[in-house]
Amino acid sequence: MNIEEIWLRMSQVKKLPAQRTVKIVNTLSQLDRINAQALQGCGMNEIQQLQFLHVPMNRIEQVQKWLTEKNNQLITFIDPNYPCLLKQIYYPPLLLFVRGKRELLRTQQIAVIGSRQASEYGRKWTNIFVKDFVQHGITITSGLALGIDGISHKAALDNNGKTIAVLGSGLDNVYPKQHYELAERIKVNGAIISEYWPNIPPLPKQFPKRNRIISGISKAVVVIEAGMKSGSLITARYAIEQNRDLFTLPAPLGNSGFCGNHWLLQQGAYLLMEPDDVLQHIAGGLNWMQTELPIEESSPTLNVVENKILGMVGYHATPVDVIAEQVQMPVAQVMTILTEMEINGVISSTAGGYIRLN
Template structure:
């Protein structure tokens, strides 16, 4: 059954120009593990174009088999959108990937994460700053997420590793094709002490168009983005822009005014990013999310049975629809078939009683709830 479900997600990733509304309409009618059994007529009936129907009925089977074979290896995980380990924050972005390839410690996905990005041509001071910030942040239970690039990215990963913490490297290539090649040894260390993540099939090469997609994944996984050094046209600013679109916090470290690597950070600060000169500036802003993620990680990978009943608790129908993954108010209103303003009032009451908590992307249930 698991392979059938993964085959369905692998097929769906090959469908061109699939809108979110189309995906939702399709999956409302067709279970993902039955997707490969649908005819073109069935698919057209739920709104797919002729080109999209052909992609489902005639997928690249070789790519599917190689991906499934890769996932059978030790320490390799293929995570579909419906998998319980799929990161809650990532579900909330505009176009979340339908599949994640993960190599390493799967529990890292549920940890509170801070993205650290910056120039590939960093100054010695910038490299040391990235290292020290990463090393201190992991001491507070925060995982460091970055892109494995030369410069700031690599130094942030090393700071997390040498601080005996967790770090996630998001690649713009497949995990069997680590890029840049100079960081293959670093990637092996990250796999052993954290996780490598990609949305591209294992043998995918690094391509220019992959890196903006990688950047939106880096910010989407994280509570916020810290930019250490960045030139005015740096790719790090793309990550910061994605963070703003995803309602994430953006932090920027200032530098000398005559240094080109500082100009991108100064630009972000002028636009409202938090001027950051110590780790406490970050921890203060993301403290509530750290607490939520720690709770989520414990519950997600616990074998303890979950209670289904809410007898004796207020607003049981609403509470039954709030779980350990953030759910937005509109979705809760739809599930409960109640107006948004009534749901908001009920959520406020539940929050005051300590039964739910507001987090980026919506509401989650607390341990009391």
């Protein structure tokens, strides 16, 4: 079993911290034969052993064939091109599949995100901010979604800048389909990345998880416009937890499409009025080019609100509306927190609601 296959199989093993995974990969790469006994010797439990050994060989071969194609690349957690900032988040992706310029992952990045139903106000300021950012050598990162995401990618390319699109699907399944041509442009002057194997379809549960990468590889996150149910608020939450600078625009009162902006400002996000607000802020902070820092292997800690919500989730499925009523919070806000907790392995979603895992 070669090192590439070991990495691919380890990416399918759940609940293993990245640093521990790296040690296991190093051990397994020196063995002539890998079996359940060898995996047990590395500290993997029975379920993790099965997850490693039972990956169909034809799936491995499909990925390896994909990697032989031009511009298709695989970046492992220990690859020099793996973003330093991304290593510091909780639950960093073990692998990144890349099409395009992999070296961009180590450049200075600002995430520009927002609503899929972009207003003329949002379009205008996205173009203004992105144009200024790329003129300062900043790489624009976003999620290739309709609306603000797509506008930010296009604005970067139209102004001879660089951009990175983070997908919630495999790279052979560009989503949405309307952005296929835009994705092709990004491959030439930027990069498209995903933690998912190339043939994985765009499933709803993967997009909130994808958002942690958008904020994780960026020094700052700019929310152009967002309603209270916008996925941009999930990315904003990750930005706060990952200690990223978070900015958002002021917007007209009474417009529900910008309620998320005002909510973020109430939570302490920086008010964004011109590009220099971001550029001067980050220039006055810590050095842009992050060096490797020690990575702590720890379980996620829950804040007061999360603990309150967890107290409403039992070992039998609890519906979301029941949880929201008990904690006296809007359903949309509770859903955002529940999604985060599910990604962190604290709870799990079922047909009837959510159940506690530990």
